Amino acid sequence: MSRTWNWNRLLGVALATAAVSLTAPSAYAAKPRLVVYTYDAFAAKWGPGPKVEAAFEARCGCDLKFVALDSSVGILSRLKLEGSQTRADVALGLDTSLLADARASGLFAEHGLPTGRVTLPGGWRDRDFVPFDYGYFAFVYDSTRLKAPPRSLAELAASSPKLKIIIEDPRSSTPGLGLLLWVKSVYGDRAAGFWRQLAPHIVTVTKGWSEAYGLFLDGEADMVLSYTTSPAYHVIAEHKTRYRAAAFSEGHYMQIEIAGKLKHAPHPALADKFLAFLLDPAFQSLIPTGNWMFPVTRVALPKEFGQLVQPAISLILPESEIAAHRKAWIAEFVTALGR
Amino acid sequence: MTQMATRKLRRPFGTGISHPLAGSPWPGGIAAGMVWLVPLAAAAGLARSATGVNLSGVWHDPYIRGVLLFTLWQATLSTLLSVAFAVPVARALHRRGNHPGRRWFLALAGLAFVTPSIVAIFGIAAVHGHSGYVNQGLALLGVDGGYYLYGLTGILIAHTFFNLPLAARVFLQGLQSVPPETWRLAAQLGMRSRDILRIIEWPVLRALLPGVAGIIFLLTFTSFAVVLTLGGGPRATTLEVAIYQSLRMDFDIPRAISLSLLQVTVCALLFLCFGRYARTMQLAPSAGRDFSRPDTAGGLPAAAI
Numbered sequence: 001m002s003r004t005w006n007w008n009r010l011l012g013v014a015l016a017t018a019a020v021s022l023t024a025p026s027a028y029a030a031k032p033r034l035v036v037y038t039y040d041a042f043a044a045k046w047g048p049g050p051k052v053e054a055a056f057e058a059r060c061g062c063d064l065k066f067v068a069l070d071s072s073v074g075i076l077s078r079l080k081l082e083g084s085q086t087r088a089d090v091a092l093g094l095d096t097s098l099l100a101d102a103r104a105s106g107l108f109a110e111h112g113l114p115t116g117r118v119t120l121p122g123g124w125r126d127r128d129f130v131p132f133d134y135g136y137f138a139f140v141y142d143s144t145r146l147k148a149p150p151r152s153l154a155e156l157a158a159s160s161p162k163l164k165i166i167i168e169d170p171r172s173s174t175p176g177l178g179l180l181l182w183v184k185s186v187y188g189d190r191a192a193g194f195w196r197q198l199a200p201h202i203v204t205v206t207k208g209w210s211e212a213y214g215l216f217l218d219g220e221a222d223m224v225l226s227y228t229t230s231p232a233y234h235v236i237a238e239h240k241t242r243y244r245a246a247a248f249s250e251g252h253y254m255q256i257e258i259a260g261k262l263k264h265a266p267h268p269a270l271a272d273k274f275l276a277f278l279l280d281p282a283f284q285s286l287i288p289t290g291n292w293m294f295p296v297t298r299v300a301l302p303k304e305f306g307q308l309v310q311p312a313i314s315l316i317l318p319e320s321e322i323a324a325h326r327k328a329w330i331a332e333f334v335t336a337l338g339r
Numbered sequence: 340m341t342q343m344a345t346r347k348l349r350r351p352f353g354t355g356i357s358h359p360l361a362g363s364p365w366p367g368g369i370a371a372g373m374v375w376l377v378p379l380a381a382a383a384g385l386a387r388s389a390t391g392v393n394l395s396g397v398w399h400d401p402y403i404r405g406v407l408l409f410t411l412w413q414a415t416l417s418t419l420l421s422v423a424f425a426v427p428v429a430r431a432l433h434r435r436g437n438h439p440g441r442r443w444f445l446a447l448a449g450l451a452f453v454t455p456s457i458v459a460i461f462g463i464a465a466v467h468g469h470s471g472y473v474n475q476g477l478a479l480l481g482v483d484g485g486y487y488l489y490g491l492t493g494i495l496i497a498h499t500f501f502n503l504p505l506a507a508r509v510f511l512q513g514l515q516s517v518p519p520e521t522w523r524l525a526a527q528l529g530m531r532s533r534d535i536l537r538i539i540e541w542p543v544l545r546a547l548l549p550g551v552a553g554i555i556f557l558l559t560f561t562s563f564a565v566v567l568t569l570g571g572g573p574r575a576t577t578l579e580v581a582i583y584q585s586l587r588m589d590f591d592i593p594r595a596i597s598l599s600l601l602q603v604t605v606c607a608l609l610f611l612c613f614g615r616y617a618r619t620m621q622l623a624p625s626a627g628r629d630f631s632r633p634d635t636a637g638g639l640p641a642a643a644i
Contacts, residue, residue, distance in 0.1 A: 101590070210457060338573050
């Protein structure tokens, strides 16, 4: 029976060691760690994340950690599930279409920052969230394949069925939802008729932006729903000028990306510092070629940005209307295209 | 496990091996409990924040009915195609043991299953898409292939791409496990190829078929990105999309749970149906007597499952 006694003893020692090591105070408590939830494209190595991290850590004496979640909707869902036990201090990369949901969740605290420097069309008066970049949705096309792009949504729907487009699904992607809101702000109650007219042009509706844009670059369609800033990437990074955005006369829908401080943030003072940093030129200057969107304060833009489509009309719907009707609008979209 | 609980420590005849924990239900029990704990805890956590899980409401919703029917339909067709075409592929691989490139083909077949969906989508679009190789070839012949990829065809092509290699490998392994004495007998009896198929290969494949078909069905039933992108739009919606929408976009947890329960129920029912037809396969002929492994404490003999 000495063998049994040895096994038990070994098990006891192992458990005791584990217990001691878990309860002992950590030796890594040197710098406070600011945890920022963001979407994966922001935190990726090829995104603005690494440069933002370097710039902020230089001035805050802290350790900035990005937690990459799969989308802006994913950020909000995760925060809702975590509730008051959240480890996050800041949520970076929510969308104005999610503004009402985010506010209603009660998880965000007021930022208390002056927003006079913000130069968004229409200004910014929200007290809970800070904008950090914005863009316009647009249909991007290959100018070598499509010589005369449509100049409005109406013209797009009425054009020959040979003109093919790829769009994203509003149920799973923010550009898809953006297109839905764009059509709603232009057509209102007549949106269902527009969708039915557009249906023969749609090659496919993809789960997310990457699939749609990739298929477009492979030549599967003439136009794809993307941003007015997408051509800038091709010009600056790839030196290709054939991809252009089509300017629509009804206006383009805006996507404003926002950040917010969590009410239950472990490091609220650091979170405030980070939100203030978002409006600082050190951060804003990284946006144009890092995130391929427009900055919200006055910083120098690369000269190629001057060639981009500048919408004459910026469209945006009030957050309460989006929150109240989104499900119904998506159902209308699905039914109209489902025929 | 219940059998082990009533057995005392025993030393199997002739081996002299014993272990202090050999008769104890604790190691297996704790391990099984921990494996069950993870999904149950996740489900309980989600259920705690859900009031009003309404399975019958979801079942009677015409939109969900339509989505469920489409999901079942595309999963059935995908499974049938994958399995039906895998049989001749497996037979061909088995008959041509020295064919050049066979090893590479098998290695690539193993990779096809784990290809990320976005990579597979772009690859299939590169071949079958509007600007793909097939359409370019057809254009040379003056035929316009159009956008045939985007629709049920595209879904079936993609699912077959993922699952046919898997099924073919499983069938090939089954064929390779037929003992050489059988082939010798077949040669002595002068069996033709169709007799071999009927008498030797078919029983092997029949035993493997329900398991493989079941797995492929479950995979295609829960397929998301491929169905949406190559399906052409909201017409091609699976239950996964509905669950994703209600959980991520609407944050409607009760509905997400109801839809998940519906999906699990349907899959479980189908799994049970397939399970009834699964038969055990003799991996190698033996005298038929069962014998326990020497390091077990009793219970089921080694070859029963």
